[in-house]
Amino acid sequence: MPFVEGTLGLGLAGSAYKPDARVVAREFDFGAVLRAEAGATVQLVGRVGAVLSAGYDYAPVLSNQLDETHNDGGFHFGLGLRVRSLSGG
Numbered sequence: 001m002p003f004v005e006g007t008l009g010l011g012l013a014g015s016a017y018k019p020d021a022r023v024v025a026r027e028f029d030f031g032a033v034l035r036a037e038a039g040a041t042v043q044l045v046g047r048v049g050a051v052l053s054a055g056y057d058y059a060p061v062l063s064n065q066l067d068e069t070h071n072d073g074g075f076h077f078g079l080g081l082r083v084r085s086l087s088g089g
Contacts (some may be wrong), residue, residue, distance in 0.1 A: 001042075005055075012024040013062035013072050031061035033073065047084040053077070 001035075011033040017025045039053025057073030 002040045003038070003053075005035075005037045007033075007037075009033045011036070011059045011061040011072065013059075013070075015062060015064075024039065029061050029063055031059065032059070033057060033059040035073075037076075039078070041082060049082045049084070051080045051082055 009032075011031050012028060012039075014028045016025065016027075019025070035055060035057045037053050037055030039051060039055075041049055041051050043049045054075070054077045056075055059073035060069045060071050060073060061074055062070040
């Protein structure tokens with residue numbers, strides 16, 4: 001069974017800068033994260049099935065003092081097993 005998902009969420013990114021041996025400057029940034037994913041589920045045997053999915057996360061969360069933004073997202077792939085629960089009826 002094919003599926004498509006889209007998600008909007010909140011991301012947190014942290015960075016550290018060490019200009020000399022004694023001082024560490026740390027910063028944390030928050031921002032929006034957009035995720036798109038497509039995949040399929042396949043019934044294998046009985047109540048056990050497999051899931052294969054791939055997608056992309058767009059997360060322009062981390063920024064610096066030069067007003068440059070780094071996309072912390074990227075492509076992702078997933079492969080897993082699913083077990084259906086018991087249902088009444």
